[in-house]
Amino acid sequence: MATQKLYAGAKLRETRTGLGLTQKLFAEKLGVSLPYLNQMENNNRPVSSTVLLALAQEFGFDVTQLSTGEAERLVSDMREALADPVFGETPPPLADLRLAASNAPALARAFLELHRHYRQTHERLASLDEALGREGSSLQPSPWEEVRDFFHYCDNYIDAVDHAAEHIANQIDGELESGARRLLSRKGLAVQYSDSADLRHFNPQSGVLTLSTRAAAPTRRFQLLVQLGLVTQNDLLEATLDLARFQTDEARAIAKLGLANYFAGAVLLPYRAFQAAAAETRHDLERLADRFGASIEQVAHRLSTLQRPGAKGIPFFFVRVDQAGTITKRHSATRLQFARYGGACPLWNVHQAFETPGRFLRQLAETPDGVRYLCLARDVSKSGGSWGAPTRRYAIGLGCEVRHAPALVYGDGLDLSQGFEPIGISCRICERSACHQRSVPPLERKLSVDPGLRGVLPYEVDTG
Structure with a gap:
């Protein structure tokens, strides 16, 4: 290649x-x-x-x-946006998109923002009954999408917050819960535990943080560190939010919680110590989770954020999906980019993880651009903590380019020269013409329909 x-x-x-x-x-x-x-x-x-x-x-x-990480993200996002039928059947060639992403990234992001506004307007008109009677209503970008894109284009690595978290982790020096409580007590705050359905509740009047005993130990520790970040790193978080220039108060509030979550993960799994342990264990998620008192999901998520300049780890992608296949978390330091809208490719092993709870699934996969990956998947169902409480069911996917497989324990015993399954990003922009799981035709290709012929699909895709 x-x-x-x-x-x-x-x-x-x-x-x-x-x-x-x-x-x-x-x-x-x-x-x-x-x-x-x-x-x-x-x-x-x-x-x-x-x-x-x-x-x-x-x-x-x-x-x-x-590296072309940001440019590849922009190209992937523009291809998906240009697959919208509003742009017709002949989108710009891929070479033009790459040129725009490399030479005019600000223009490319402006185009994506414009398309996002268009989509929101279209969706609002489609549900006009909800919009009628709202005087003075104005188009606002989705706060959730705005925050998602902020982390997306930061490679999900926030340098100042990451270093601050590592400094706190060094202060605590392994005594995570007692050390965090000690730091909170210096601020006049107390921590208590209660049999509550709420994972975390902070009362600013009384200065009491209440954590639920129904939650698993890693979850309680994580929520304790989230509150520690909100209290001790408020100025840093606010300064970071100022630089991001979010358009709405809702987006800023969501982003602040996201930054606090980032801080918590970086204290629980401090950069240099975690990176060294990951290399030592050959990225064995279970051993890392046990060593740091974290969950499998927390470890997988953290691996995808090891992008510190001058000390980068293996570039991983990380994704979490629900049972409907909807992507609820997505981060990628690789060339693989996830669909901004909709679900993940049905041929990807992350969907099979629900069928094999408690087990890791391995998959060798190849994307349409010819890049090959080692993919892991596992269910991470979360109990409600009591009888009758609903169980939240998710599956996570973690992967890297196959050239890094020797550094992963999960690559052992695999023939890395063959057996790669074809996966895509989104059916609307996937170039594979004969995929048996295709849900909709690719908008970048012409179709031919023969009433007298029925193959795997009811149409043929022009591959020319």
């Missing part, structure tokens, strides 16, 4: 301007001609290995920051 060329003009230009260098001086330090640098910055040429080496040697630059 040919190596993918690295086009990172916008990032290269951003690096140069951040250093305060002219194109001529920057070209001299990189050992290339001025026209060559200009071509790279305009994505007319890929970034060469010579330039990558010079960036590292001359400026101590982490060259992994030039």
Whole structure:
């Protein structure tokens, strides 16, 4: 398989301007001609290995920051948006989308924002009976989607919050619950436990935090750390929210809780200690969960966030789905991007996890772009904690490119040269023409329908 060329003009230009260098001086330090640098910055040429080496040697630059992670996310999101029938049957070629994502990422994000507004307007008109009589109602982006996109384009790694959490973890020094209670007590707050249906309840008047004894121990510890983050890191969280510039108070409130959750996970699983343990155990989720007193889901989620500049872990994707196949959490440091709307590919093993509770499922999978992955899936059902309380059923998926499989215990015994199952992202944009699980036709391809022929699908997809 040919190596993918690295086009990172916008990032290269951003690096140069951040250093305060002219194109001529920057070209001299990189050992290339001025026209060559200009071509790279305009994505007319890929970034060469010579330039990558010079960036590292001359400026101590982490060259992994030039990776096309954000550009690939934008391309994936634009392809899905352009699959909307409103754009017709001939969307722009993939090369044009990649050019826009690399050269004009702000324009690409503006396009996605415009499409999101369009979708919300369309959905509002479709349920006009709910909108009638609302004087002064104005179109607002979905707070949930706005926050989701914030974490999505941050690689689900918030550097300042992560470092603050690691500092707190070092202060606590392994005594997680007692240490967190001690830090809260310094703020005049007390912690108590109660047989309550609410996982966590904080009364600011009395200064009492109540945690539910019905919750599993990892969940109680996590909720304790969430409150610790809200109390001790409020200024940092607010400053981060200011930089994000959310459009609504609701989005800001959701994001603040998301940042507090991020802080809690980073204290429970501090970056460097967790990264070292992950390498030592070869990313054995059960051993890591036992070592850090965390849940399988918390460990899997944390693995997908190890993207600290200069100290990155294996790039993982992480996803959680419900029984209907709806994606409820999604993070990816890999080239695999999940559908923004709807569910996950039905051929993916994450859906089978509900059938085999308590077991890890392994799958070798290949996406339409030819990238191959080692995928894990497991159910993570959550009991309500009492008789009659509903059980919340989810499944999680975790995976990485197959080239990293030797570093995972889950790669042992697998033939990594064959047996890869074809999976996609979303049926609307999937290029596979003969998928037996296809729910809707691909909008980027023409269809032919023969009334006298019925194959696996009631139509044929033009592969030309």
